């Protein structure tokens with residue numbers, strides 16, 4: 418070979434890849450798709466095409482490259498490697514109402530997996546595919562939907578690396594790890610590390626494509642199901658479980674140790690905690706780590722899944738007492754309400770004579786529509802019935818006479834209502850479930866936290882990012898008001914979950 422040709426090839430190699438050790442040209446084509454839902458199968462309304470397309474038609478092409486923070490992490494890292502071309506595969510957006518939606522219809526599932534298959538057929542072949550899934554999807558007639566998504570993709574894409582990232586509320590088992598090349602799950606709740614886990618997925622993908630890594634997986638089901646309210650990773654034992662996983666990862670470079678705590682409000686056969694370990698071609702090591710994590714979760718099951726919380730009356734009594742002591746703002750986590758429409762905390766606060774409280778928020782599309790139809794405007798005096806109808810646990814509508822302090826746009830909503838009544842009390846009404854995770858909403862609606870002693874949030878754990886981790890809350894009470902997501906799982910009527918899972922069936 419002539420010297421000039423060799424030089425030319427060397428220069429090309431240098432520019433085709435930022436890793437100078439890499440000898441071959443590796444201009445990979447990687448597809449990116451997402452299909453995410455946390456399905457509350459006890460919630461009243463199914464999730465169909467209308468729900469998935471409420472905010473617009475499925476994402477296509479480059480829209481996918483910025484679809485969520487997992488994908489942002491994946492794309493940024495792959496771009497840094499500089500050796501791959503990224504392409505979006507047609508994928509549905511997030512469904513309206515998020516996790517207050519029930520069973521996904523077969524029609525919707527087939528439509529979106531079909532669109533992915535068609536895209537892969539038309540635009541492929543791909544060298545690898547990255548799938549950003551949630552893991553707690555429940556689909557009518559399909560017991561393990563995430564595994565089925567990967568199987569359908571593989572049918573067209575063939576035997577290529579398929580890397581999956583999941584939320585830690587995922588309900589999965591070996592069926593997913595049997596078909597995916599690697600599964601990586603976030604480790605923090607509130608979910609701060611989705612970008613980081615997306616980056617790890619990118620690194621795994623590139624290492625597999627370059628034949629530097631041969632992933633083998635080991636999956637375990639400890640047989641423990643926990644309510645979301647006990648899963649915050651800033652508290653024990655959720656914190657120790659994730660710390661144990663990170664310890665394994667730090668001790669042995671190249672292993673990836675994931676734990677999904679699971680989502681208890683989906684009545685599915687693979688419900689509950691899942692351990693998924695990836696190693697580089699070392700099945701024995703993967704099994705050993707998976708066994709250790711599995712056994713540890715079983716050992717801490719009582720603390721993790723068996724605690725009791727105060728009921729509504731007791732929780733409100735404790736909150737008022739804390740406010741009187743000056744530990745304001747007091748946060749009431751109304752963690753169990755998944756449709757956002759329940760009125761238990763509101764009516765109990767009124768009953769116990771609380772003042773300076775704020776309910777953020779109650780979802781009540783009926784009321785918003787009625788205010789619109791009757792031409793109501795901010796500063797009007799109104800008497801309205803609030804919430805209390807969306808599901809059988811929602812309580813009763815509460816009649817409120819007061820002032821419509823705000824009736825205008827907020828965030829993705831065209832109208833949000835703020836009702837002021839009694840001794841400086843406030844109820845914020847949104848058209849659907851709105852999980853308040855920080856104080857931004859207050860300023861946007863002309864409310865001030867300085868004037869609020871007690872704030873009740875429809876949130877289990879995510880509120881901690883804006884109220885607890887920054888030291889804002891003077892006191893926090895998680896209250897087990899009636900709802901579709903109770904802390905006491907033993908009262909839920911499951912049909913499909915394993916008959917030996919703790920604490921629902923196994924009391925030991």
Ligand SMILES: [Zn+2]
Nearest residue numbers: 584585586608
């Ligand atoms: Zn989650």
